[in-house]
Amino acid sequence: MPAPxxxxxxxxxxxxxxxxxxxxxAGTLRGRRADTxxxxxxxxxxxxxxARWTGSYRFGNERTAREHPRHQGGRTGRR
Incomplete structure (x- = not known):
């Protein structure tokens, strides 16, 4: 995965x-959170x-995961 x-x-x-x-x-931080x-x-x-603080660190791999064989057809859930 490329760097943010x-x-x-x-x-x-x-x-x-x-x-x-x-x-x-993408976000606003105040007080103690801003200091941290x-x-x-x-x-x-x-x-x-x-990227971690804004929650944008995942972008880039969702398309790859969607094309994985385990996500193709069939049931949508576990038994």
Whole structure:
């Protein structure tokens, strides 16, 4: 799976952190969550951290999973 790209964040004067993905708002963090996020960004890969915090880290493999033989035809559920 390719590494996440296109994420950025802006820190506002009031302590709020706004996360964007390809120029569109993806999340807003305030207070303790914003502080935790900033600490993680400083310590690790910023793109990966932002993808995880916004929930956008899964994109890219859904099409492959949909085409897997176990998802072709037949029943839709377990017995």
């Amino acid at each position: 790209q296109g994420f950025s964040y802006a820190r506002r004067a009031d302590g709020t952190v706004v996360l964007t993905h390809r120029g569109r708002a 996020f900033l600490a993680e960004v400083e310590a690790g890969d910023p793109q990966l951290v932002m």
